[in-house]
Amino acid sequence: MDGGGLVGRWEELRLLHTFVDRAAVGGGSLVLTGDAGIGKTALLDAADEYAGSRGATVLRVVGTELEGQVGYASLNQALYPLLDRIDALSTTHRTALQVALGFGEGPPPDRLLVANAATVLLRTAASAPLLLVVDDVQWIDRASAGVLSFVARRLTGSRAGFLAASRNGDNQGYFDHAGLPGYDVRPLSDVDAAELLGLRFPDLHRSITPRILQTAQGNPLALLELPRALSPSQRAAAEPLPAVLPLGRHLQRYFVARVANLPEPTRALLLAAAVDDSGDLGVLLRAGGDRYRLEDLGAAERDHLIEIHDHRLRFRHPLIRSAVVAAMTSADRRAAHRELAAVLADEPERRAVHLGEATIEPDEDVATMLEEAAGRLLGRGDHQSAVALLTRAAELSPGADARGRRLAESAFLGAESMGDFRSAADRLEAIRRAGGDAAASLHYASAAALVMIDEDGHVDTAHRLLVAAIAGSPDARNASNPEIVNALWTLALLCFVGGRTQLWDDLYAAMARLVDVPPDLLSLTLDMFADPARTGPAALPRLDAALRSVHHEKDLDVVQNLAGAAMYADRLAELREPLWRIVLQGRDGGPARKHLVSLFDLGVDDFHRGKWDEAAEFAAEGLAVSEDRAGGFFSWYPRYHQALLAAVRGRFDTARALVDQIAGWAGPRGAGTARAFAHHALVLADLGRGDYEAAYRHATAISPAGVLASHVPHALWMAMDLVEAAVRTNRRAEAADHVRALHAADIPALSPRLAILVEASAGIAATEDDASRAHFEKALSLPTVDHWPFDVARVRLCYGERLRRVRSVNEAQVQLAAAATAFTNLGADPWTARAERELRAAGLGTGANVPRTAALTAQEAQIARLAAAGLTNKDIAARLYLSPRTVGGHLYRIFPKLGITTRAALRDALGPDD
Known part of the structure; x- marks a missing residue:
């Protein structure tokens, strides 16, 4: 918070303080300009307060449209506090000023004489510092504007300052700015705008914030008024926001008047553009028929309300779009939507949206179109729009069952993709009260299960609810029914969180009852993620095939489910680009839970690849997303990452505290996987401390030595930890058993990283030194060892x-x-x-x-020495029986390890001993 209670205005305040201080010594003028609502008045108030605190006399004038018609009205405001000083003026000046201000009688005075008299009065009154502040100078009357323009240029050398504020736009009024020092007040930065919004509206739902910020575009008045114009349920995200945000009272006064003064055809054309938002002039003109023409946009262009580029119309500010909507009646808006729908027959999603807005009474045809459009949007990953369309479809559904079914699906999508459990709970409650068949639907049961676990319910209870709903569904055997598929995915999530084999048994039984084969992605993800020690190696070819096309995938569900399949195969790097896309969408207000899960996936890959600083940033962001937008249930994801990083960096107390939070939360809720993740952090902390007994105890709490626990995939990541702790606590037989179990399950085939760790585990457990050496050397020569x-x-x-x-x-x-x-x-x-x-x-x-070569493998050191001796890649390849391309790849990895960038630097980097 800046001085004077202003956010993000340090630069402006510093400018004003400097101006006030200088004017108090040598006079001067300054004119602030900026858009309506940009904060000019607040800055004038701050300057007023600062000048008063420095002992200055402050005269304040506020221009108004009403007084703008009365001659010398604003000059009267300015000089009224100085009436007792007028008698000190010369008779000519005194008489002219008294008549102009309405305190004397006589013929109208010469304006130059009045201007001179006002200047003399102000300079005389400024025996001590004086500041004349004029707000909304564009509204002051013509006579006062001429005098104040004159005065503003003649205060230099006095102790009086002139500070004014004027609005941007064509209507500059009568005040002459030319030649006066000016400063254009700019919108707040994104960071400052978010801070202001958070300070003034701490209870505003975080999913609403991006929309407010986007519409306000840094305009402080908009940031303060847009949330107030929303209903309480809209501010709490329990009700979807309108397509165009409504304006508050002050914003309407500033912006709607500009629209209301436009010709009727212009307003009609702008309304079509405002409710369509595509800006396509071809569509807009077809929709209007004979009501308006392209030439009708001229008035709006001249008033700087819109811009036309590449045959597209763009509002200069989102608030103008809102003003256009606010200036028209609801009947006008519905008519515009109907006209647009009529010309968009070949664009079913847009047509459905317009029909949904144009329709008041329940209409099953329109509701069906909205539902179908929502399905298409889901396929493109636009979950938020899909939820909004389904909600509108429910509102327009004539029958209670159809209304409840659509509400249930919107509740499920809101909870599953966005983590919007509060709104989902409200929708489920509305369905329950209405009765009917919707409360027995699988979308209802899936949403209820998700809401239950977010509201601190036990995982087993939610699991039983959903298992029973699936078993009792008349479509339980239909693998092509989206409700069945969504329910199975939700059940898989509950099984994963619960972390117990018996939970997975119910899911496998439900899948076995399907008449057709389960969806390919569901089967692949379960094979690679649920119990990869038993089903992962055989599923790898299917994973490879799926990953080849993932970069072109628009469906966010597909990307994230593939990320789950790729996690224990250490293939997340192949999904970084699409996962980053989801994160960026989340930062712009996209689905919060998908944002959180993508941060988790990227953090996993970063941890294994040594990008720990970035992993820490992802964890911090994930915790904020979880607590603000995605439901507190999933906050153990980012806390696990924070505990892991604290453990490996030696912040053992922090790691322990985070583990205690995870375990304390997970225990009462039956979240076994969260406890397993917590044990992973403890194992690494124990190994770092050298407490091998504790490390063995925590590692075997996840999976006993010699056993790869069923459906506990995290045990694979602790395989070498368990073996090392076993050997160091003289449990060599247990270590050997565990190595045998890893090889029996063909874990090296699952992932290149796990292959290195399994081979190293064999080296640690080996009793014969030669065997140990062979295992370690093999581990360090495996592919991806540098990753x-x-x-x-x-x-x-x-x-x-x-x-x-x-x-x-x-x-x-x-x-x-x-x-x-x-x-x-x-x-x-x-x-x-x-x-x-x-x-x-x-x-x-x-x-x-x-040694300089310490960071290099044996082969890299050999290649480095030969290259330093002057051999070419081809020469080195011939000597070592490699390809020149392989030699080049090795050198590419060697240079950063030695801290160099060129081949010429190799000799110095290696040193004489090498």
Whole structure:
């Protein structure tokens, strides 16, 4: 909050304070300009207050349209407080001024004489600092405008300042700005606008905020009035917002008058543009028939209300669009919608929207069109518009059952995609009160299950409700019914959150009852995500095929379900671009829960790939989205990431506190997966602290040694953790059993990262040194070894420790130094300290004594030395039996590891010893 209670106006306030201080010494003038509602009056108030605090006399004038017709009315406002000083003027000046101000009689005085008299009076009164403030100067009367224009140019050298504010636009009034210093007051920045909105309307639902900000475009008055013009249910997001936001009282006064003065054909054409929002002049002109022509836009263009580019009409400000709608009657608006619908037969979504707005009485045909349009929009990922169309379809449904069915689907979509549980709960309650068959629909049951878990209900209760609804549905065997498919996806979510095998059994039973095969994406996601240790390797070819086309996918559900399928195969990197699209849509007010889940998916990939700073940003954003927009139920997602990052960075108290929050929340609700995620953070914290007994206990709480627990996919991520903790607590048999279980399930085939970890686990568990060495070397030579810096650094650390114990000191130093470098780059402080201790035990100090090639693999070091000696890629390839392209790829990875960008720098980077 800026001084004077203004948000985002530091620059303007600094300018005004400087002006007031300078005017108090040497006079001067300044004119503020800007759009209506931009905050000019608030800035004048702040200058008034500041001048008063500095001991100045402040004279205030406010121009009005009423007094604009009365000669010298504004000059009377300005000089009335100085009446007792008029007697000190010369007789000529005194008489002229008294007659002009209405305090004396006589013939009309010469205006130049009045202007001179006013100037002398102000300069005389300014024996102490004086500030004349004129607001809405465009409205002051012609006579006063001439005098004040004269005065404003003749205060330099006095102690009087002239500060005025004028509105932008064609109507500049009679005041002459030419040559006067000016400042154009700009809209608030996006950040400042959001801050102002949050301060004044802390209870405004977060899903509404982007729409208000978009319409206001940084106009402070709009930011303050638009929310007030909404109904309480609209502000709480329990009711959809209108297509055009209504204006408040002051905004109507400023903007509607400009529209009301336009010719009728112009207003009709602008109304069609306002309710259609495409700006396509061809469509608008066809809709109007003979009522208006293209030439009728001239008046609106001249008044700077619109712009025409590429045969499209654009309102110069969203508030003008709202003003056009506010200036017309509801009958006018409905007629415009009907006319547009009539010419949009080949665009069913737009036609349905216009018919929905034009229709008052229940109409099943229009409701059906809206429902069908919602389905098409869903296929393109536009969940918000689909929910709005379904809600309108429900309002226009003549029958109670159809109304309830459409409300149930809108409630489900709102809860599932947007996390809008409050609105969903309101819709479900309306359906329950109305009675009928809709309360038994699967969309109703799915939405109710989602609302239940957000309202702190037990996962098992929501699961039983939905299982019973699916089993009792007459369409329970129809795999092509969207209600059945949506219910199965919702049930899969509940099974995942519950994290218990018996919950999944009910889902598999429901799928087995389907007459046709389940949808491909549902089957793929379950095979890769539910229990990938048993069904994942066989499903990989299907995953590969699905990922090949995902970059062109517009359906957000498809993208996110594929992300779930790709997670435990470590293939999220192939979905980063479409996931980022969902995040950006979410930041612009798109579906909140999809925004949150995409942040989680990107954060998972970032953690494994060592992009921990970005992962932390995603976690913080996810927590804000969860608490503000997506329902508090899913806040354990981002808290898990925060706990994970705190654990690996050595902030053990923070990690523990976050884990306690997750576990305390998950326990009473039966959210077993949330507890499993919490154990993962504890395992890493325990390993970082060197508490291997605690690490083993937490790892085996997820999956016992020698067993890959059913439907606990997170156990795969802790496989090496369990093996390392088992060996360090002298449980070698358990470690060996776990390695055998990993190989028996063919986990190396599931993911390149897991292949490295399984091979390293075998090296840790091996009792024979030669076997251990072979496993570690194989792990470090596997593909994508450069993609997983934290995991691979841990492998190098374990390998280096083993090498040091068998007195292969030189080799140990290379592995340990590479691990220390990687941990340092990541900020994994506990692991850096452990690697440096091992380095010292191996007889090598840290820091400057670490070999230059420490961060390189053995093959990379060899290639680097040959390249530094001057060999070409072709020469190196021939010597090492590689392709020149492979050599080039290695060098591409070597340069950043050595901190260089050119081949010429290789010799210096490697140093003489290398």
